[in-house]
Structures are given as C-alpha cells and as structure tokens.
Amino acid sequence: DAGVTQSPTHLIKTRGQQVTLRCSPISGHKSVSWYQQVLGQGPQFIFQYYEKEERGRGNFPDRFSARQFPNYSSELNVNALLLGDSALYLCASSPYLTTGFMNTEAFFGQGTRLTVV
C-alpha cells in the first residue's frame, strides 16, 4: 500500500504569491493534518480535517487555509507568501478519530519543501 503522498516535493515561490500543496492520505484514512516545520524546529500544527470538516486549527494567520475532498485528499493554501513561510510542510493521515482529538497514530508524508524568495 502507498503511504502518505505529497506534491510537489519542492517549490520555489516569490513573496506575495500564492501556493497550493497537496496531500493524499493512506487508503482508508479519513483524517488529514498539516504541519509546518522550520529547519531545526519541531513541526507546528496548522490544521486537522476529518470527514471533510475542520476539527482543529493551530495558531496560524488567515493566509493559511485548507480543505478536504470527498476522497479524503487535502489541499493547503497559503496566500500572500512571506519569507518566513519558507519551511517543510508535512501532511499526516490517521485512520479515524477515537475518543479525542489526535488520539491515534499519525503517518507522515515526505513533505513539501517550500522556499519563498
């Protein structure tokens, strides 16, 4: 079975531009989460979606938005890019939500390396 796949793997954008990152979860997984990992730091939680609904949101500005499609794949959009948005963007999928938020193992994709110049 394929793991979590993300596209593109690398991306270079100019300040002020918009970017869309894509994630396909493991087959059968209904929950997708997005993280931003700046070099040398831990991943920062951006969003979680489950069954196409937003179930969690981290402390990121409104320039960041996401959605989940009926096939459970997801897109992360970032508008008006800033230099500080340069990072590895990770997507993680989980099979379900149990009794609590993020209460199951998350499987991470390889990430999209975004560079803003």
Place this chain on the structure above:
Amino acid sequence: GQQVMQIPQYQHVQEGEDFTTYCNSSTTLSNIQWYKQRPGGHPVFLIQLVKSGEVKKQKRLTFQFGEAKKNSSLHITATQTTDVGTYFCAGVTGNQFYFGTGTSLTVIP
C-alpha cells in the same frame, strides 16, 4: 508560542551508553505521542501514552507519562548507531496538537 519543551536540545553519546530526553508541557495533556525523525526524513510514530503514570517499553526504549500528565520521558538503553535522529514528543491539549522542540541524538561509534 511553543508550549511543549524538550531537554536537552542536543545529546552526543558513545555507542552503548544510555540516553534520556525529557518533555514538559505548560498545560495538562490529554495524551502524548513520541516520534523519531531521521535527518532529511519525516517524523515516524513511536508510541502513544494516555494514562497518568503510564510506562511503556519497546525493546530498548522506555516511555513514561507523568502523574500530572504534564511531562514525559523517553529513555534508550545501550544506544546504537541506528538510534541517531531527532526525537519529538507531541501532546494534545484542548483542540491543539503541539510538537516539542525535539532532542537531536548523535551516537558516536
């Protein structure tokens, strides 16, 4: 800002020595997970702890969740070169999921 801190930030050990990383949260956590990230790689799930005072073992790795559910630790016995990487704790509090700052482990053969 970051609410889950880990110490130490870096640790160099001789192969065969033990290693411990500590995770501390400013708020009570619903559960805590541990991940390992190899250089250039993505985080890989190791374990989840849910109960207060819980201890779990995976071969040479021992994970603990504090009684107050605000701290956790990962202990590796007799490190091997394959243990190299950054170890992150990640906890749930409210509707937020926080990764710790990570501990980068280097094992010297």
